Amino acid sequence: MIKGMDISSLAEVERCGGKFYDNGVELDAMKILRSYGTDYIRLRLWNDPYDETGGTYGGGGNDFKVTLELAQRAKALGLSYLLDIQYSDFWADPQKQRMPKAWAGMDEKETEQAVYDYTVRTLKLLAAQGAAPAMVAVGNELTSGLLWPYGKVPEYPVIARFVSAGIRGVRAVDKNIPVMIHLDNGGNNELYRHWFDQYLACGGADFDYIGMSYYPFWHGTLTALEANMNDVALRYHKDILVAEVSMGFTMEDYQSYEKLPADARKGYATKPELTEKLEYPMTKEGQAAFMADLMTRIGQVAESRGKGFFYWEPAWLPVPGSQWATKAGRDYAGEPGAGGNEWANQALFDYDGNALPALAAIRDFK
Numbered sequence: 567m568i569k570g571m572d573i574s575s576l577a578e579v580e581r582c583g584g585k586f587y588d589n590g591v592e593l594d595a596m597k598i599l600r601s602y603g604t605d606y607i608r609l610r611l612w613n614d615p616y617d618e619t620g621g622t623y624g625g626g627g628n629d630f631k632v633t634l635e636l637a638q639r640a641k642a643l644g645l646s647y648l649l650d651i652q653y654s655d656f657w658a659d660p661q662k663q664r665m666p667k668a669w670a671g672m673d674e675k676e677t678e679q680a681v682y683d684y685t686v687r688t689l690k691l692l693a694a695q696g697a698a699p700a701m702v703a704v705g706n707e708l709t710s711g712l713l714w715p716y717g718k719v720p721e722y723p724v725i726a727r728f729v730s731a732g733i734r735g736v737r738a739v740d741k742n743i744p745v746m747i748h749l750d751n752g753g754n755n756e757l758y759r760h761w762f763d764q765y766l767a768c769g770g771a772d773f774d775y776i777g778m779s780y781y782p783f784w785h786g787t788l789t790a791l792e793a794n795m796n797d798v799a800l801r802y803h804k805d806i807l808v809a810e811v812s813m814g815f816t817m818e819d820y821q822s823y824e825k826l827p828a829d830a831r832k833g834y835a836t837k838p839e840l841t842e843k844l845e846y847p848m849t850k851e852g853q854a855a856f857m858a859d860l861m862t863r864i865g866q867v868a869e870s871r872g873k874g875f876f877y878w879e880p881a882w883l884p885v886p887g888s889q890w891a892t893k894a895g896r897d898y899a900g901e902p903g904a905g906g907n908e909w910a911n912q913a914l915f916d917y918d919g920n921a922l923p924a925l926a927a928i929r930d931f932k
Contacts, residue, residue: 567865568807568874569928570606570648571599571914575626575882577636582887586919595881598921599914600643603929607640608648608809608876609633610706611688613666614655615895623656623895624905630688637697646700648746648809648876649692651685651732653705653713656891656898660709660750663717674716674724678731681713685735693739703746703809704732707779709757722764730771748777748809753786755794762802775873776802777809782856783840792863799871806867808875812912813856814848815924817841820910820917823884827904848911854927861931877928880914882907 576595586595596607611633615623626632633649640647652658655666665672669680685704692698711717711725719725733745747765751757762776776798780791795806846852846859857877864872882888889905896903914922 567861567872567931568606568876569603569931570608570874570876571604571880572608572610572650572810572876572878573599573636573881574608574610574628574633575879575888577632578624578626579881579883579885579888582885584881584883584885584888584919586881586883586915586921588921590920595915596639596643596645599880599925600645601929602921602925603931604645606646606648606700606874606876607636608650609636610650610652612652612655613684614668617894617898621894622892623898624889624892625657625895630691634692634695634697637692637699638695641697648701648703649688649699650703650706650748651688653681653684653732656895658706658712660707662899663708663710663712663714665713669713677713677716678727681728681731682735682738685732686738689736689739689743698740699743701744701746701775702736703748703777704729704736704773705748707748707750707810709749709751709761720764723768726765726768726770729765730769733771733773744774746775746777746807746809747773748779750779750810751785752778752780752794752808753790755790755797758794758798759801762798766802774805775807776804777807779810780808780860781811782813782844782846787845788859788863792866795864795872796868799868803869804871805873806864806871807873808860808864810878811860811875812878812880812909813846813853813924814841814911815850815853815913815916815922816911817848818911818917820884820907823886823910823917824889824906825886826906850916850923853922854924857924858927858931861928877914879909879912882909882913883915883919884910884917
């Protein structure tokens with residue numbers, strides 16, 4: 567089983583003063599995660615996450631340079647990594663799949679070629695630096711498509727061409743690198759059936775993994791996730807990875823750690839309505855029990871297709887300066903708020919950087 571961690575924000579957290587501890591000893595976060603059984607990391611890649619003055623959009627600042635540095639650190643520790651090519655300049659998810667600035671004005675055919683060229687160029691540059699990925703996700707949470715307006719649902723023929731261009735780019739560089747197609751809402755079987763049926767009917771290129779995001783406060787019960795994993799495995803005969811997952815360990819506010827103003831956008835710790843139907847409590851023990859249950863269900867997927875998970879941002883501590891978006895990023899995204907970290911109570915380290923019991927649950931699961 568892949569026991570993976572998305573640590574895309576780690577370099578930013580460290581730059582802003584974040585420190586990590588295991589049993590009171592300060593250590594490198596990657597080394598701590600590795601000691602608890604992590605064998606894979608996941609890194610997002612944005613095209614150009616900067617404004618016209620060079621100001622960062624935030625959210626980890628995951629351009630090529632940042633991604634390369636994290637990939638090289640991981641590989642030096644013997645960790646494999648999944649490269650999540652988002653193609654956009656900033657966050658790409660079902661609510662927003664923006665065309666990167668560099669591709670503005672391109673028509674549909676030119677955009678398809680740009681996807682291919684960008685994929686090839688990126689993978690060749692990584693390989694030249696000794697940092698080739700072990701797996702590639704073409705796009706991120708493609709539930710609503712990618713590279714809007716051309717590739718927006720229900721334009722499945724265009725979506726299939728764009729995704730296929732990325733897959734062809736991966737295969738052109740190294741035909742042995744497995745490719746993932748990743749949707750959100752892992753508890754929604756109807757969504758997965760419809761999306762992949764449409765993709766395949768439109769001649770979408772072959773791939774290796776179906777990735778699912780699963781956040782229990784948004785995406786239904788673990789039983790719904792389990793049913794979807796089983797159905798999708800039998801329907802498409804593809805391996806399954808829970809490409810993003812997390813669970814909270816507290817409902818304590820962490821605004822004081824970030825030193826944000828009183829009216830700042832707060833994280834999910836301040837939204838109790840999200841936790842009312844959770845099957846496990848938002849406690850350290852509840853987080854550990856949730857992860858044990860999740861891994862058990864992944865291990866029982868039909869045809870032995872359940873291959874593992876990637877925990878989303880386990881090391882995103884609430885340190886001043888590390889935020890989901892700077893003002894430049896918020897302006898670009900068209901989203902309100904005062905920035906800050908929205909995920910600290912979902913991490914696998916507490917607010918002071920101490921390793922949590924869920925890490926031991928992950929390490930000990932066989």
